[in-house]
Amino acid sequence: xxxxxxxxxxxxxxxxxxxxxxxxxxxxxxxxxxxxxxxxxxxxxxxxxxxxxxxxxxxxxxxxxxxxxxxxxxxxxxxxxxxxxxxxxxxxxxxxxxxxxxxxxxxxxxxxxxxxxxxxxxxxxxx
Numbered sequence: 001x002x003x004x005x006x007x008x009x010x011x012x013x014x015x016x017x018x019x020x021x022x023x024x025x026x027x028x029x030x031x032x033x034x035x036x037x038x039x040x041x042x043x044x045x046x047x048x049x050x051x052x053x054x055x056x057x058x059x060x061x062x063x064x065x066x067x068x069x070x071x072x073x074x075x076x077x078x079x080x081x082x083x084x085x086x087x088x089x090x091x092x093x094x095x096x097x098x099x100x101x102x103x104x105x106x107x108x109x110x111x112x113x114x115x116x117x118x119x120x121x122x123x124x125x126x127x
Contacts, residue, residue, distance in 0.1 A: 002047055002068060003077060005118040008110065010044045019043070022110035026093070034058050038090060040113045052117055054086060062086040064120045079124035089116040 013020055027037040039053040048070035056062045064079040093112040100107040 002070070002075070003050075003066060003121060004047065005121050006042060006044060006047065006050075006114065008114060010042075010046055011110075012043050012045060021108055022113065024093075024107075024109040024113055026097075036086075036090065038093065038113065038116070040109075040117075042114075042117070050117075052113070054089070054116060054120070056083060056086045056090070059083065064117070064124060078127045079120050080127055081120045081124035085116075085119055085123070089119070 011022065022040060022042065025037075025039045027035075027039075029035045029037075034057065036056045037053055039051070042050040042052065044050070048068055051067040051069070053065045054062065055065065060083055061080045062083045062085070064081060066077040066079070068075045068077065089112065093109055093116075096112060097107045097109065
């Protein structure tokens with residue numbers, strides 16, 4: 001397995017549109033059930049590109065899905081982790097996001113998703 005904890009210094013950016021920072025995408029679906037997803041992408045020299053999705057669907061455990069792309073070859077990983085971790089990080093993400101609404105610049109959730117990813121890598125179970 002090539003997945004390890006990553007730090008902000010590991011990330012690389014081209015400076016082009018949508019590649020000048022760590023972008024985050026939050027999806028909250030409530031219908032006859034709920035599905036909440038937070039996704040992002042980390043580009044690194046060490047670990048290639050990591051497409052990451054955190055998902056909560058009302059169960060005891062939540063999922064983190066990671067597609068790692070190195071030299072145009074992709075590997076998929078899925079981690080199960082306690083839903084309390086999802087709740088902790090999504091609350092922090094949403095609080096920080098709302099608090100940024102009056103800022104001059106758009107919200108940057110890089111630290112939030114890095115902390116979330118690293119905690120799941122540390123305590124989650126690879127499926």
